[in-house]
Amino acid sequence: MDCVVCNKRKKDFEVWSNKIVIAATYDSKVQDHNVIRKLSEHEIICHDCMQKILDEVDETRV
Numbered sequence: 001m002d003c004v005v006c007n008k009r010k011k012d013f014e015v016w017s018n019k020i021v022i023a024a025t026y027d028s029k030v031q032d033h034n035v036i037r038k039l040s041e042h043e044i045i046c047h048d049c050m051q052k053i054l055d056e057v058d059e060t061r062v
Ligand SMILES: [Zn+2]
Pocket: 003, 004, 005, 006, 007, 008, 045, 046, 047, 048, 049, 050
C-alpha cells in the first residue's frame, strides 16, 4: 500500500486507513483536514504523514 500523502510504499501495520483515522481520533478538526476529507475508503496514510496532520491540527487550536 502506498501512502496518499508521500507516496511511499508502506506495510499494513505502518498505515492508517480512513476508518482507523475516524475511529481513532473522534476529532472533527482532524476529520475536516483537507487530506483526511479527500481520503477514500481504499486509501491510506502512513504514520509519519498522519503525525504531521495531527501536528497541523494542533497548531490551529488556541
Ligand atoms: Zn506518508
